[in-house]
Amino acid sequence: MNSFTSRAYAGIADLHRLIEFAQQTTGARWPGSTYTKAGDVVWALYQSKAGDANVRLWFDGDRLAAYALFEPPLSVDFDIRPGAPQDDLLLDEILRWAEERRRNLARLGKETIPKAYAMLGENTISTKALNSDQQRISILKRNGYTRTDRFHVLYSRSLVEASIVQPELAAGLRLRYATDDDLDARVDVHREAWSVWGQSKITVENYRRLRAAPLYDPELDVVLEDEAGRFLSYCIGWVDTANLIGHFEPVGCRPDSTGRGYARAVTLEGMRRMRARGLHTALVGTESVNERARVLYPSCGFVEVDRAHYYVKELA
Secondary structure, three states: OOOOEEEEOOOHHHHHHHHHHHHHHHHHHOOOOOOOOHHHHHHHHOOOOOOOOOEEEEEEOOEEEEEEEEEOOOEEEEEEOOOOOOHHHHHHHHHHHHHHHHHHHHHHOOOOOOHHHHHHOOOEEEEEEEOOOHHHHHHHHHOOOEEEEEEEEEEEEEOOOOOOOOOOOOOOOEEEEOOHHHHHHHHHHHHHHOOOOOOOOOOHHHHHHHHOOOOOOHHHEEEEEOOOOOEEEEEEEEEEOOOOEEEEEEEEEOHHHOOOOHHHHHHHHHHHHHHHOOOOEEEEEEEOOOHHHHHHHHHOOOEEEEEEEEEEEEOO
16 A cells, blocks of 8 residues: 655645755765756746646655656656655656646647657657666656657766866956846846747746745856847856755857857856855756757866666557
């Protein structure tokens, strides 16, 4: 018999639960890789409203044992507390819930596959498993999931063992952080940066909500602007205070400004700010198809530490 219960995500109290959960799972697996970091939680959920049916929590008594976030139309991210009882049965239930969310969406006809996920197939559901997580891989295969050639690359960089170089900026360019007066410009650079992968969901309204969310630090929302005040690149840094680890999500650059070191400049500036806050390590990740990012991060001193392959299941 299952010893856990589940319910839908129910707002800000659950957001704090998930932040604490991410910090605990990160610490439990350190220095190994983890799934969702604390900053990922906020970045993923700041658009969600209380009772969002695409987010579900599982409990072992009063303790949070697992969560899952279904990202329409075909992707689910989830994590299970290390050492949770019957975690194989728990993973089975998470997958059943996510597959039903996917089928319901297909029945309603509300599915437009973003370019970034088109390679995974239209009638599928996908999730990720770290190459180092053999238990998850085994359970995914048992549930009919197969590994794809696509993967997420995870990088790590010490903030204390090596110097952080000062980027050279052309005349008229400056690094600073985004303020409440920059909402439109900040949303514009994000939407344009990610337009190559599909239409962004970011709006001024939900970006304003993000700026009021837990863990968000405006001074780690770094932008590079030109002399006309146009933002060329940006990054958001997140701080895991429990583990003294920093994490970047997202990092972006306008398509007409790539190849000039602009994304590298904001990333280096973000790392300097993280180190000033007493953090010892910075983490970042990118998709295998993002060739520019896979050049960018090693140029900033990051080293690849793991990969999380996509596993896909075709649904009737």
